[in-house]
Amino acid sequence: MRFLTVARETAMSWMAFRGFFFSLAFQWLLPPFVALFVWTAALKSSGRAGEIGWVTSFYLLMMIVNQFTYSYEHWTVGDAIRTGRYSRYLLKPMHPMIQAAAENVGGKMVFMSFNIPMVLILWVFFRSTIALDAYKLLFFAVSLALAAVLRFLWGHALATAALWLTRASSLLLLSDALLFLLGGQAAPTAMFPQWLSDLAGALPFRYMLALPVELLLGSHPHGEALRLLAVQSVWVLGVGCVSWAFWHLSMRQYQSTGG
């Protein structure tokens, strides 16, 4: 109940500034939008116009997945640690990581209320289609949830670095850059050369963003889909344990000033 209360409170406080947050949501739509046009042009120039429909669907889905998995609390947590306001998280009868997760869910309620209608409009405009079945939808839903959790835990771990670095935002920007390249935003993962595809498979960024889209659009055999979900789950467990341990280590040296 507390989790939902915090989530609802966050959503309502953000809706008071919905112009600002909708402009943020619009901003996050643009990179996949740009990539859609760029790759459409590349496919036309290389005589592969038949793949344009797939690329269009890839990036329209990427707009939804990116927004759904986006973790912005890692910015606020890092700033809260740096300014000493993190104390208010520690004083509440709820674990600070759970509070941050609840605020994340509340924020998503606001952003998705803008994102989904925009993507639907673009879907109709581009006349995109996907061949769906129950298994694809199930794998997509599970992968999407795991991707959101993984991205949150990863961001929270980096934000906790604010206790050692005065500006953890630099580390977070590094992470975002790698996510852009390896997570499927710069290019669809299917277009990666083999060495980059192997690298993306060995790092967590593909599992934070591209995997749900691949599972919905691709034609993976069930065994392969389950293997990918298992790898994603391992990343979630691993990053979760590291994030938890890192947070506990960080709290030992947290100091705050102010009345």
Add this chain to the structure above:
Amino acid sequence: MRTWLKLLWVYGKLASLQDAAFRANLLIGVLHGVLGFATALGSVFLLYNQAPVVNGWAAHEVVTLLGVYTLTHGVIGVFIGPSLEQLVEQVIDGSYDFVLLKPVKERIHSSVRVWRPVAVTECLLGFITVVAGMSRSVQSLTWGSAVVAVAIWAASVVTVYSILLFLASLAFYFKGSRLSWIFDSMFLMARYPVDIYPSWFRVVLTWVVPVAFVTTVPARALNASLSATDVLIALVVAVLANLLGTRVFDYGLRRYTSATG
């Protein structure tokens, strides 16, 4: 003029000293600039892994354009972007009074106050990339076209500054608006030539949000594929953008009411 140069020197020096005090952050800032550039370059190589020419642009020409983008982004990022971001925050919280009390012209002071020296990394990377991209077509570059290219690039910086000033000045009219973030995302589209986009979107990126004049036109000037009419249009766009930005700022300043006591 001497006062302004002295102010620029003082602000730049202070910011450099401040950044140097946090060496780990400075290093991460430099790495971030390098990594951001590497991912952009990586995107271009992934793209040209699929086709040697995309909508009439060869790989080295797009690399040149990316260099122009990075250089422009770096120049804006050194002091113009951070200063105008602070302008918005000061207008919102009412502390812009302290800027108005200073014995210098408000608009220029607000455009040069905050420095981010680490952005010089992007300037260097951009310049090197332009040179690397031009190495395949340097024989077509004459002194005249080089001068034209530099003038067009300077005009593109003025255009970007004017758009950012316009968006920042909207804070005088719409409290709480931070619309420069939208331009940052629109500016992402300048990483690629506008010819890559569909024709209807090209019109938007040329005449509504003049992203084309930021990178595509300067890159074409470097490739010596710009007509005299295009040069004139680019210069006129810069002048008009500057007029619009400065007028919106000046009228907005008249509406400013302090929130301090």
